[in-house]
Amino acid sequence: MLRVLVGREIKLVFRRKSEILNPLFFFLIVTSLFPFGISPEPSVLGLLAPGVIWVCALLALLLSVDALYREDFDDGSLVQMVMSGVSPASIVFAKAITNWLVTGLPLILLSPLLGVMLNLDNDAFGAMVVSLLLGTPSMCLIAAIGMSLTIGLRRGGILLSLLVLPLYIPILIFGAMAVNAATVGQEFVGQLALLGAGLAFTASLAPWAAGAALRVSLSE
Amino acid sequence: MAWTWFFRLGSPKWFYQIAGRWQPWIWGLTLIGLSVGTVWGLFIAPPDYYQGDLARIIYIHVPAAYLSMFTYVIMAVSAAIGLIWRMKMAFMFSISCSPIGAAFTLLALVTGSLWGKPTWGTYWVFDARLTSELILLFLYLGHMALYNASDDIKTADKSAAILAIVGVVNIPIIHYSVEWWNSLHQPASLSKLAKPSIDESMLWPLLIMIFSFKLFFISMVLPWLRNNILWRERDSQWVREMIEK
Known part of the structure; x- marks a missing residue:
């Protein structure tokens, strides 16, 4: 069932x-705004790079989730799917998987390029990619909760970020910590393990x- | 037979009346508790060895921080009760908790930063305990915003309840943040199992303050809850009769 749903979404x-x-x-534009806003000095940028890349990836993911739900909700196919007996949990899971495949994964592939632009330390590239690999799926899943809660509301957009961003903070902390630890040559397996635990959770x-x-939002 | 009181709690009318009868007593108790705790804490308890009289802010800060988490747990538990047994009173109680919890969180953050300036030399640092308490404030704000965004009250109830339950993951993070991370914030002064790390002469006023803050929470939540009941039951017979009387 899940495979059919994911296939449909893709x-x-x-x-x-x-x-x-x-x-x-x-993702590309917002990240490249930081050198203009702060300083084009490579040493400063290298210091900021882990946090900037993580925050921009997070915002890009958050913005992308609406497209997966909005159209299905507006044309009524979301209601039809739930009414036809598909479990709402697998619908949202399929949407989260799709969201990660079509947005999360390309973001991760793009992140080394931004790392080069922002003068990220050479040793930190591996940590950045792995931490994003572990962190972005959790973010897609959390965004699915927020999106399902706000889909029925007229002005859901800003509310979505209000609900979801606080829940992103722990992931952001450990993700950026892992990359920061790697830039100064420290061990970062612990942070990655916590990100993995978060993903399992x-x-x-x-x-x-x-x-x-989703069921509550659609019952209206 | 023993369960009838639990089911009667589900009746808005019964709850409205019983809460109205209890309210003055609870307010009285709160007032006594808060004044005893404040006088004991601010004037009678000895000053701290290192910080002098500055440490007396603990008698406000710790109860407020404790209650900010306590309120969230209560809010989430009643949200779960509402979702499982479909009790509308439980939803109303859960909704009434979040403004009060947000106020406690804000109080804990403000007293904490006032305490931090002379002792740590800064009002605010992004350290684990402080940041997670700030997240708690955002969760409360999000909860209120989500509840107010929906036009249909049943949908609003259920969505807010789900959000409250999801946000519970933050509570253990706040509680253990001082043990998991190297934090500027000191470790917990009180613990249920271990012997408290605080002297008895300061422990008693602190415990009284925590208990009175809990009473204060009840005396604040009851009026909110009664207002909510009146507003939602505004079309029912008993509310009309009461207003006309």
Whole structure:
């Protein structure tokens, strides 16, 4: 069932290709604003790079999640799917997987390029990619909870970030900590392990919470 | 038979009346507790060896921080009760908790930063305990915003309840943050199992303050809850009769 749902989501996304590219452009542009805003000095940028890349990836992911739900909600297919007996938990899980595949993964592939632009320490590239690999799926799953809670609201957009960003903070802390530790040559396996634990936790519980929220939002 | 009181709690009318009868007594107790604790803590208890009279802010800061988490747990538990047994009173109670919890969180953050300036030399640092308490404030704000965003009250109840339950993950993070990370913030002064690391002459006023803050929470939540009941039951017979009387 999950495979069918993910297949459907991916097919839909690839019919609107701009929606794959927009979050990536956003990631690229926002990250390149920091040198203008702070300082083009390479040593300063190298210091800021881990946090900047993590925060921008997080915002790009958050912005991309709306597209997966909005159209399905507006044309009623989300209601139809729930009514046809598909468990809401697997619908949101499929959407989270798709979100990660079409936005999270390209962001991760793009991140080394931004690391070069921001003068990230050479030793930190591995830590950055691995921490993003472990952190972004949790963020997609948490965003699914927020999106399911706010889908029925007229002005859900800003509320979504209000609900979801506080829950992102622990992931952001450990992700950026891992990259920072790598730049100064310290051990960073501990932070990665915590990110992995977070992923196991969100992957096992978030779909249920998001599914329950979706059911509530659709019952209106 | 023993469970009838629990089911009667689910009746807004019954709860409204019983809470109205208890309210003055609880307010009285709160007032006594807060004044005893304040006088004992601020005037009678000995000053701290290192910090002198400065440490007396503990009698406000610790109860406020404790209650900020306590309120969140209560809010999430009643949200879960509401979702599981579909009790509308539980939803109303959960909703009434979040403004009060947000106020406690803000109080803990403000007293903490006032305490931090002379002792740590800064009002604010992004350290684990402080940041996670700030996240708690954001969670409360998000909870209120989500509840107020929805037009349909049943949807609002349920969505807010789910959010409250999801946010519970932050509570252990706050509680253990001082043990997990090297933090500027000192480790907990009180613990249920171990012998407290604080002298008895300061422990008693602190415990009284914590207990009175709990009473204060109850005396604050009851009016909120009664207002909520009146507003939601505004079309029912008993509310009309009461207003016309």
